[in-house]
Amino acid sequence: MADSKSKSRPGTGITDQEALDFHKQGRPGKLEINPTKPMATQRDLSLAYSPGVAVPVKAIAADPATAYDYTSRGNMVAVISNGTAILGLGNLGALASKPVMEGKAVLFKRFADVDSIDLEIDTENVDEFINCVRYLGPSFGGINLEDIKAPDCFIIEQRLRELMDIPVFHDDQHGTAIIAAAGLINALELTGRDLKTAKLVCNGAGAAAIACVELIKSMGFNPENIILCDTKGVIYQGRSEGMNQWKSAHAVKTDKRTLAEAMQGADVVLGLSQKGAFSEDMIRSMADKPIIFAMANPDPEITPEEVARIRDDAIMATGRSDYPNQVNNVLGFPYIFRGALDVRATTINDEMKIAAVNALASLAREDVPDDVVAAYQGARPRFGAQYIIPVPFDPRLISAIPVAVAKAAIESGVARRDMPDMEAYARELSARRDPIASTLSQLYERVRRHQKRIVFAEAEEEQVMRAALSYANQGLGTAILLGREDLIEATAERAGIDLNRPGLEIVNARISKRGDTYIDYLYARLQRQGYLHRDVTRLIHNDRNHFAACMVALGDADGMVTGVTRNYSTALGDVRRCLDDKPGHRVIGISIVLARGRTVFVADTAVHDMPTAVELADIAEEAAGFARRMGYEPRVAMLAYSTFGHPSGERSERVREAVGILDKRHVNFEFDGEMSADVALNRKTMESLYPFSRLSGPANVLVMPAFHSAAISTKMLQELGGSTVIGPLLVGLDKPVQITSMGAKDSDIVNMAAIAAYGAGA
Numbered sequence: 001m002a003d004s005k006s007k008s009r010p011g012t013g014i015t016d017q018e019a020l021d022f023h024k025q026g027r028p029g030k031l032e033i034n035p036t037k038p039m040a041t042q043r044d045l046s047l048a049y050s051p052g053v054a055v056p057v058k059a060i061a062a063d064p065a066t067a068y069d070y071t072s073r074g075n076m077v078a079v080i081s082n083g084t085a086i087l088g089l090g091n092l093g094a095l096a097s098k099p100v101m102e103g104k105a106v107l108f109k110r111f112a113d114v115d116s117i118d119l120e121i122d123t124e125n126v127d128e129f130i131n132c133v134r135y136l137g138p139s140f141g142g143i144n145l146e147d148i149k150a151p152d153c154f155i156i157e158q159r160l161r162e163l164m165d166i167p168v169f170h171d172d173q174h175g176t177a178i179i180a181a182a183g184l185i186n187a188l189e190l191t192g193r194d195l196k197t198a199k200l201v202c203n204g205a206g207a208a209a210i211a212c213v214e215l216i217k218s219m220g221f222n223p224e225n226i227i228l229c230d231t232k233g234v235i236y237q238g239r240s241e242g243m244n245q246w247k248s249a250h251a252v253k254t255d256k257r258t259l260a261e262a263m264q265g266a267d268v269v270l271g272l273s274q275k276g277a278f279s280e281d282m283i284r285s286m287a288d289k290p291i292i293f294a295m296a297n298p299d300p301e302i303t304p305e306e307v308a309r310i311r312d313d314a315i316m317a318t319g320r321s322d323y324p325n326q327v328n329n330v331l332g333f334p335y336i337f338r339g340a341l342d343v344r345a346t347t348i349n350d351e352m353k354i355a356a357v358n359a360l361a362s363l364a365r366e367d368v369p370d371d372v373v374a375a376y377q378g379a380r381p382r383f384g385a386q387y388i389i390p391v392p393f394d395p396r397l398i399s400a401i402p403v404a405v406a407k408a409a410i411e412s413g414v415a416r417r418d419m420p421d422m423e424a425y426a427r428e429l430s431a432r433r434d435p436i437a438s439t440l441s442q443l444y445e446r447v448r449r450h451q452k453r454i455v456f457a458e459a460e461e462e463q464v465m466r467a468a469l470s471y472a473n474q475g476l477g478t479a480i481l482l483g484r485e486d487l488i489e490a491t492a493e494r495a496g497i498d499l500n501r502p503g504l505e506i507v508n509a510r511i512s513k514r515g516d517t518y519i520d521y522l523y524a525r526l527q528r529q530g531y532l533h534r535d536v537t538r539l540i541h542n543d544r545n546h547f548a549a550c551m552v553a554l555g556d557a558d559g560m561v562t563g564v565t566r567n568y569s570t571a572l573g574d575v576r577r578c579l580d581d582k583p584g585h586r587v588i589g590i591s592i593v594l595a596r597g598r599t600v601f602v603a604d605t606a607v608h609d610m611p612t613a614v615e616l617a618d619i620a621e622e623a624a625g626f627a628r629r630m631g632y633e634p635r636v637a638m639l640a641y642s643t644f645g646h647p648s649g650e651r652s653e654r655v656r657e658a659v660g661i662l663d664k665r666h667v668n669f670e671f672d673g674e675m676s677a678d679v680a681l682n683r684k685t686m687e688s689l690y691p692f693s694r695l696s697g698p699a700n701v702l703v704m705p706a707f708h709s710a711a712i713s714t715k716m717l718q719e720l721g722g723s724t725v726i727g728p729l730l731v732g733l734d735k736p737v738q739i740t741s742m743g744a745k746d747s748d749i750v751n752m753a754a755i756a757a758y759g760a761g762a
């Protein structure tokens with residue numbers, strides 16, 4: 001029986017099973033540690049460990065500040081929790097909090113290139129917790145406390161701030177407060193309200209809520225206009241039940257006693273409590289143009305759909321990424337720590353927090369430049385009800401927020417390092433960003449908005465079925481499962497997959513009414529290439545790749561994915577029998593290699609065995625065009641074993657000839673060669689030995705001299721270098737088809753399906 005784990009969580013497009021598989025597959029969890037220095041030879045060992053390591057030891061003992069020069073401390077943050085308030089799920093303990101803490105650690109890395117490790121401390125005793133953390137200072141440049149319940153978190157943070165000389169920042173308090181305040185400033189402006197007169201209700205009086213209220217009061221919000229509520233209702237002066245000193249500090253004189261009463265006529269409501277805490281009646285009773293931030297995770301106090309059903313004048317935000325206006329601390333903590341670490345701040349003070357609020361609020365009001373539009377799924381956002389705050393993938397965040405935070409740290413005297421050239425610092429920050437993850441997420445978003453029908457040619461395979469389900473669940477379009485119903489259903493049953501949902505269609509090639517049409521189409525193409533009618537009939541009835549490719553050719557599907565059960569060249573041959581090349585293009589394979597924070601496109605990794613000079617030039621053009629479509633300005637290196645004529649050889653000649661052909665074509669991208677891979681990828685080597693090179697920076701598109709070198713090098717990078725390799729992606733076919741590697745995982749297959757859908761004009 002299919003169980004609930006295969007049902008999509010409402011609004012998320014993911015199933016519980018997918019979430020479990022995601023965390024389990026490969027190395028369990030989301031983190032691993034990699035050395036940054038070579039550890040290959042006796043010499044390396046002598047330097048990294050005994051005896052060499054003694055030298056930095058003595059240097060640090062003599063001058064502790066040098067720890068920032070000789071160790072990873074300056075870029076290392078600990079994410080620490082005891083699991084007493086995990087998201088909005090409550091107190092589930094230290095161990096259960098680990099997935100969230102690992103998640104925060106990877107967000108640090110992904111968004112701001114901050115190295116981070118999660119530490120789960122198994123105690124609810126405040127003193128024990130403090131004692132455990134207070135001695136960790138030498139290891140880290142900062143401490144990010146997470147998901148610790150109120151009021152313990154207030155005591156813990158306060159004490160640790162006093163005891164430690166590095167930033168200690170409770171993300172749920174200040175991260176949330178900073179983002180909520182930025183969103184609120186903008187929402188108030190959009191609705192023509194004044195900070196001093198607006199009336200606000202905050203539901204929840206825990207870590208996040210108290211910090212939000214404190215921050216907005218410090219920014220000028222009138223304390224008398226704020227009512228705080230908790231599980232016992234309104235926090236009024238004189239209340240004794242369920243109180244603590246932090247709640248008391250915000251108790252107001254009022255005769256309102258329930259959340260429903262408090263929300264009547266309110267301009268703003270902040271939800272930092274629990275799923276479903278706001279009723280439709282409460283929302284109905286608010287003032288005109290209400291501002292509703294339902295920030296509980298993973299499920300908000302009320303959903304945007306529920307609000308939209310009852311009123312059309314609200315500005316609505318949630319903590320989630322699948323709705324507009326995501327007010328979530330992910331917009332803050334990576335960048336705030338980035339700025340604090342870069343000036344070696346001793347703390348994160350109010351000045352730095354307010355600088356972050358203002359930077360974030362103003363970013364949403366700025367015109368979105370062209371190169372940022374892609375982060376917004378191609379639609380240029382305009383400051384307004386649906387866009388009060390930037391999205392986490394906005395590439396401007398990495399420079400805007402850390403710069404503001406670093407400046408504020410310097411001006412308020414808590415920086416231990418000056419940053420004399422802020423413009424250079426902003427440029428450095430931008431270079432830390434690797435656009436590929438945002439490119440892929442933009443690609444997904446675009447597909448979601450222009451959904452496509454993708455045929456999964458090997459749907460009887462379990463991982464293909466999971467990928468198809470995920471494609472449909474993520475709202476990317478219709479997944480067509482090609483295969484025999486009985487086999488598909490049996491596999492689904494065995495794997496506990498529920499196929500009974502919209503967005504999935506099963507097509508059986510043997511009994512399809514379209515079979516004859518496909519046979520006629522294919523016979524017309526192949527009759528003069530040695531195929532008899534009966535051969536073609538067999539191909540359509542028995543071979544999934546031919547049937548699927550004909551579906552695409554004749555418009556019954558927008559794109560196709562295959563490759564799990566058959567080798568690449570066989571699958572490619574099948575497809576090309578049915579589909580033409582795009583006019584004026586050459587079909588090639590491009591692999592995207594993600595390594596050490598860099599993204600490099602490698603071509604041709606699939607089609608041309610020993611390309612001629614003309615073919616190499618064509619490959620360069622296709623690959624450069626693809627890189628540009630993915631958001632990169634191409635710098636193409638035509639690779640060989642030699643560099644600019646040395647040593648000479650026949651294959652290098654051909655590459656040189658290709659460079660000459662590109663010169664004559666006056667292409668609109670940078671290219672040069674022939675050159676070896678180390679020169680292409682290492683700016684210093686290029687500048688010192690070949691200052692005449694025409695590339696303005698390290699190459700990001702590598703055109704390989706032949707298929708074998710391309711395939712061997714990408715596979716070696718994947719297996720030995722720990723790189724992530726996406727592809728080869730097929731480029732240049734008239735209709736989009738992607739071929740996975742044999743035995744690909746469901747996540748790889750769904751990526752390929754999304755890329756095919758994108759290629760179909762999503």
Ligand SMILES: NC(=O)C1=CN([C@@H]2O[C@H](COP(=O)(O)OP(=O)(O)OC[C@H]3O[C@@H](n4cnc5c(N)ncnc54)[C@H](OP(=O)(O)O)[C@@H]3O)[C@@H](O)[C@H]2O)C=CC1
Nearest residue numbers: 087088150205206207208230231272273296297319328329
């Ligand atoms: N979007 C974002 O970025 C963030 C969202 N959050 C969300 O905010 C919520 C609270 O987190 P946090 O402050 O860390 O947790 P805490 O445990 O510190 O505080 C929870 C607070 O919520 C109150 N509460 C719980 N249920 C209700 C209810 N039904 N009605 C009124 N009040 C209620 C509790 O009341 P009492 O005091 O009576 O027990 C308590 O004051 C979570 O859902 C979390 O996911 C948190 C951080 C960031």
Ligand SMILES: CC(=O)C(=O)O
Nearest residue numbers: 086087088172297329
């Ligand atoms: C986002 C976050 O930190 C929370 O919900 O706890």
Ligand SMILES: [Mg+2]
Nearest residue numbers: 087146147172
């Ligand atoms: Mg949290």
